[in-house]
Amino acid sequence: MHISVALLLELGIILTFLSLLGTLARRFALSPVPLYLLAGLALGEGGIAPVPAAGSFVETGAGIGVVLLLLVLGLDFTVPEFTVSLRRHLPSAWVDLVLNATPGAVAGWLLGLDAGGVLALAGVTYISSSGIIARLLGDLRRMSNRETPAVLSVLVLEDFAMAAYLPLLAVVAAGGTWQQALLGVLLALGAVVAALAMSYWWGHHLGRLLSHPDAEQLLLRVLGVTLVVAALAEAVHVSAAVGAFLVGLSLTGEAADRARKVLSPLRDLFAAVFFLAIGLSIPPDSLLPVLPAALLLAVVTAATKVASGWYAARREGAGGRGRLRAGTALIARGEFSIVIIGLMGTGHDRLGALVAAYVLLLAVAGPVITRFTGPRPSDARRSPRRSTPVP
Amino acid sequence: MHVDVNEVLLPGVGLLYEFVNLEGDKVGVVARRSGDFELAVYGEGDPDQAQAVFRLTSEEADVLADILGAPRIAERFADLTKEVPGLSAGQVEVLAGTPYVGRPLGESRARTRTGASIVAIVRGEEVIPSPGPEKVLSAGDVLVVIGTHEGIAAVEQIVQG
Numbered sequence: 001m002h003i004s005v006a007l008l009l010e011l012g013i014i015l016t017f018l019s020l021l022g023t024l025a026r027r028f029a030l031s032p033v034p035l036y037l038l039a040g041l042a043l044g045e046g047g048i049a050p051v052p053a054a055g056s057f058v059e060t061g062a063g064i065g066v067v068l069l070l071l072v073l074g075l076d077f078t079v080p081e082f083t084v085s086l087r088r089h090l091p092s093a094w095v096d097l098v099l100n101a102t103p104g105a106v107a108g109w110l111l112g113l114d115a116g117g118v119l120a121l122a123g124v125t126y127i128s129s130s131g132i133i134a135r136l137l138g139d140l141r142r143m144s145n146r147e148t149p150a151v152l153s154v155l156v157l158e159d160f161a162m163a164a165y166l167p168l169l170a171v172v173a174a175g176g177t178w179q180q181a182l183l184g185v186l187l188a189l190g191a192v193v194a195a196l197a198m199s200y201w202w203g204h205h206l207g208r209l210l211s212h213p214d215a216e217q218l219l220l221r222v223l224g225v226t227l228v229v230a231a232l233a234e235a236v237h238v239s240a241a242v243g244a245f246l247v248g249l250s251l252t253g254e255a256a257d258r259a260r261k262v263l264s265p266l267r268d269l270f271a272a273v274f275f276l277a278i279g280l281s282i283p284p285d286s287l288l289p290v291l292p293a294a295l296l297l298a299v300v301t302a303a304t305k306v307a308s309g310w311y312a313a314r315r316e317g318a319g320g321r322g323r324l325r326a327g328t329a330l331i332a333r334g335e336f337s338i339v340i341i342g343l344m345g346t347g348h349d350r351l352g353a354l355v356a357a358y359v360l361l362l363a364v365a366g367p368v369i370t371r372f373t374g375p376r377p378s379d380a381r382r383s384p385r386r387s388t389p390v391p
Numbered sequence: 392m393h394v395d396v397n398e399v400l401l402p403g404v405g406l407l408y409e410f411v412n413l414e415g416d417k418v419g420v421v422a423r424r425s426g427d428f429e430l431a432v433y434g435e436g437d438p439d440q441a442q443a444v445f446r447l448t449s450e451e452a453d454v455l456a457d458i459l460g461a462p463r464i465a466e467r468f469a470d471l472t473k474e475v476p477g478l479s480a481g482q483v484e485v486l487a488g489t490p491y492v493g494r495p496l497g498e499s500r501a502r503t504r505t506g507a508s509i510v511a512i513v514r515g516e517e518v519i520p521s522p523g524p525e526k527v528l529s530a531g532d533v534l535v536v537i538g539t540h541e542g543i544a545a546v547e548q549i550v551q552g
Contacts, residue, residue: 076403081403084400084402085400085402130403138404141429141441143401143407143421143423143431143444144407144409144420144421144429144431144433144441145440146439148407149399149401149402149407152402152403152404153402207476207477208476208477211476253540254479255476257424318439319439321437321440322437322439325440374440
């Protein structure tokens with residue numbers, strides 16, 4: 001076996017660098033996602049320190065990162081939580097979708113993007129970062145606030161909407177017809193319903209099949225099945241991400257809890273590699289020209305998120321300040337906006353740069369803005385215990 | 392005194408329990424899926440905003456529960472059953488007017504029929520560990536059951552008629 005010194009060295013330096021950035025982000029109670037993106041931008045072609053040897057690993061790892069992000073998202077999901085959210089917040093979900101997808105779509109159209117680009121940008125501005133926000137609510141000690149169930153319900157429904165959206169995007173981006181896109185969505189929705197039914201009635205059997213007292217066995221089994229399902233989903237143009245999400249959905253209870261525990265560190269590693277890869281794929285000098293557009297889009301969609309959070313929190317019976325806190329909490333966009341760009345693949349350089357700039361702005365500004373709409377906990381920074389993992 | 396506890400689902404996080412104490416303070420307890428807890432008291436100015444929040448790990452919560460004297464029997468068993476995949480703990484209440492009120496536990500033949508074991512009976516402040524078949528049930532008893540999900544559901548069906 002040949003061990004590449006250059007690969008190990010570059011990878012080691014990259015990971016050390018990312019950990020430094022992560023520490024820095026945590027110091028200011030920010031998400032590390034935008035910093036990982038910036039690191040990718042700095043390391044890429046035309047950046048300050050190109051990494052030729054680690055390039056192929058980062059590229060492979062990025063694909064696994066997307067799969068793991070969606071798998072763990074599916075594992076977090078439970079049928080009762082979804083039905084309760086749906087019952088209480090279906091109108092909020094519609095308001096959220098219409099208010100936040102529209103600015104993205106309009107911007108895409110104004111920028112002269114193709115149908116795939118317009119759809120992608122609509123998704124980017126629609127989906128809030130459940131990773132950043134769930135962590136933020138914990139750090140800001142808002143979990144027991146009245147508006148928080150509204151915020152979390154909106155996030156759950158957004159994540160669920162991704163299951164229909166991603167296959168649609170995959171087909172449209174590949175230049176498929178609308179019939180093919182519709183077929184893809186129906187296929188994905190059918191698979192989601194099947195997965196939910198399976199988890200509801202036979203989840204324990206599936207759990208028993210996959211789980212094993214030994215953590216290593218559990219990791220290998222869940223990861224193996226997920227990658228096979230993801231590959232099959234990709235082969236029928238439903239997108240590997242949706243396949244992974246389905247596997248996560250099908251596992252419930254004890255099996256899901258244990259799988260989440262063993263997979264989370266792996267997810268953290270490969271998700272970081274994925275964000276890095278997206279940064280690497282964008283030439284840094286393409287950011288400046290798109291900055292005004294990204295800034296405008298960020299301002300508009302921050303305002304529309306505040307409006308949708310306001311509406312959702314009002315349904316929960318929160319007062320004015322609670323509604324404002326809910327709205328500002330939802331501003332942050334992050335990992336899934338980047339997943340969308342990852343799925344678009346090459347040939348969308350301008351869109352990639354725009355979305356990177358947009359996510360950089362809102363992943364940083366969102367948490368900062370919502371901090372100022374509530375009393376600031378004096379001890380949030382020194383709290384060493386954090387139960388919600390990155391990202 | 393009866394305390395009304397309001398349960399709110401926090402999707403992806405856990406459960407929020409809220410109640411108002413005798414003095415009129417609103418108290419919130421967040422039970423996270425991770426096993427951690429968060430305790431909060433709501434403020435005067437903004438009734439939606441939790442003031443003075445503090446966090447407890449599951450071990451710290453156990454200590455607090457011991458101090459407060461609450462019989463957290465079912466949760467303890469839940470920890471135990473985590474070690475064995477497929478095994479869970481549940482609580483089944485004996486409702487007034489159901490068939491086994493006033494009859495011995497053995498008559499339900501719960502273990503023979505479901506495979507699940509009734510490991511304790513919580514009766515008000517009192518906990519009866521490992522109840523024998525001769526133990527007579529009364530309305531309001533809470534049975535702590537260990538078994539598979541299906542087994543626990545079956546015990547519930549038997550006991551609640």
